[in-house]
Amino acid sequence: MxxxxxxxxxxxxxxxxxxxxxxxxxxxxxxxxxxxxAMMFPWSLQAALPKKIPNLVKSPFSTDEPVNKxxxxxxxxxxxxxxxxxxxxxxxxxxxxxxPWSVTVxxxxxxxxxxDIEDLMSKFQQEERIYRxxxxxxxxxxxxxxxxxxxxxxxxxxxxxxxxxxEFTTLVDPEQFPGQKYPIIPxxxxxxxxxxxxxxxxxxxxxxxxxxxxxxxxxAPLRLVVPWKYGxxxxxxIVRIRFVEKQPVSTWMTxxxxxxxxxxxxxxxxxxxxxxxxxxxxxxxxxxxxxxPFNGYGEEVADLYxxxxxxxxx
Numbered sequence: 001m002x003x004x005x006x007x008x009x010x011x012x013x014x015x016x017x018x019x020x021x022x023x024x025x026x027x028x029x030x031x032x033x034x035x036x037x038a039m040m041f042p043w044s045l046q047a048a049l050p051k052k053i054p055n056l057v058k059s060p061f062s063t064d065e066p067v068n069k070x071x072x073x074x075x076x077x078x079x080x081x082x083x084x085x086x087x088x089x090x091x092x093x094x095x096x097x098x099x100p101w102s103v104t105v106x107x108x109x110x111x112x113x114x115x116d117i118e119d120l121m122s123k124f125q126q127e128e129r130i131y132r133x134x135x136x137x138x139x140x141x142x143x144x145x146x147x148x149x150x151x152x153x154x155x156x157x158x159x160x161x162x163x164x165x166x167e168f169t170t171l172v173d174p175e176q177f178p179g180q181k182y183p184i185i186p187x188x189x190x191x192x193x194x195x196x197x198x199x200x201x202x203x204x205x206x207x208x209x210x211x212x213x214x215x216x217x218x219x220a221p222l223r224l225v226v227p228w229k230y231g232x233x234x235x236x237x238i239v240r241i242r243f244v245e246k247q248p249v250s251t252w253m254t255x256x257x258x259x260x261x262x263x264x265x266x267x268x269x270x271x272x273x274x275x276x277x278x279x280x281x282x283x284x285x286x287x288x289x290x291x292x293p294f295n296g297y298g299e300e301v302a303d304l305y306x307x308x309x310x311x312x313x314x
Contacts, residue, residue, distance in 0.1 A: 045206035050212035053126050053146050061202055062130035063296075068141040070210055072283045077217050078135065079236055080184050081170065081177035088179070089217035094169055096176050096216035098237075103222065105154075107243035108163040115153065115241075117221045121207060124148040128211065129204060131227040133234075134266050134295045140280045145225050146208030151199040154241070159195070166198040167191075171239045175261075185255045191224065192248030192262065193237040196304055201295060205238075228297040229264045230245060261314035263305075266295040270311055 036199045059210035079089035099117070106112040134140045154166065170189040174180040175191035180187050187206055204225040207214060214220040219236025224232050232252055259273055271304065279288040294301055305313075 053208050056128045059127040059129040065142045073143050081179045083179050093119050093216035098221040101221050105157045105241045107159050109243045110158040112258045131222045132295050135231040138280050141283050145206045147204040147206035150203045159243045162245050165193055165244050166193050167242045167244050167248040168235045168238050169240040171237045191250045228294040228301045233264045263313050267310050
């Protein structure tokens with residue numbers, strides 16, 4: 001199987017390049033001419049800094065747990081479009097262009113159309129939501145996402161009564177996504193949610209982290225965040241949202257149907273075929289901690305799955 005298990009040799013937080021070095025490497029040292037130009041015109045360095053998101057509102061859904069460091073969150077990722085290693089997204093995404101960007105929204109809705117990133121950033125209220133995030137390889141983080149409640153976006157396109165699911169699709173562009181030059185997994189990356197999951201107030205279309213716009217390795221400019229599910233549900237660099245009647249076939253259902261199901265709800269009682277899910281390692285910590293059902297969001301979401309066999313619907 002293709003997802004890499006976290007092992008002792010994986011990079012620790014202190015081994016990940018610092019934010020200042022990251023900015024220098026990616027934005028200032030791309031070539032002698034670029035460096036010379038930056039030195040000659042120092043005001044141009046402002047363009048390389050991450051863009052702050054104004055007028056943020058703190059969300060009542062946030063956890064009060066300590067947040068992981070910026071360098072952890074931006075330097076240790078799964079994003080196979082940039083490579084399969086945890087540091088590959090950080091290392092290989094320096095030339096990614098997230099502007100201009102629009103998302104096609106269609107399928108079973110009364111007002112299909114385009115969602116422009118600039119309109120989304122300016123016309124929808126951006127909230128900061130500090131969420132626990134759990135990866136299937138038994139590691140976790142606490143991340144201060146910035147985003148928009150997904151339901152407020154979807155309602156603008158008026159899904160009709162036949163729409164039972166929402167399907168999401170990532171950009172295909174091998175020139176920007178070097179991992180897409182190889183058949184690592186079926187491209188494009190696809191994910192899906194049941195309609196009530198997509199409309200749940202915890203579900204967010206993320207536009208940023210740490211009060212700034214998303215960097216490429218974290219899914220710029222738009223990614224899904226569903227905090228009670230394993231991280232592979234958080235599809236990145238979304239270019240299409242489609243309302244459908246039948247359950248979508250997601251990427252990992254195709255690539256590893258015996259290991260990855262549609263729902264991907266965190267269930268510590270069900271082991272992955274190759275590792276236990278009972279405990280997790282919070283990045284930056286040495287000891288493992290018990291994994292919480294629904295990643296600790298059971299009080300908010302357990303009713304969505306009432307009567308379902310969560311071993312069967314995994």
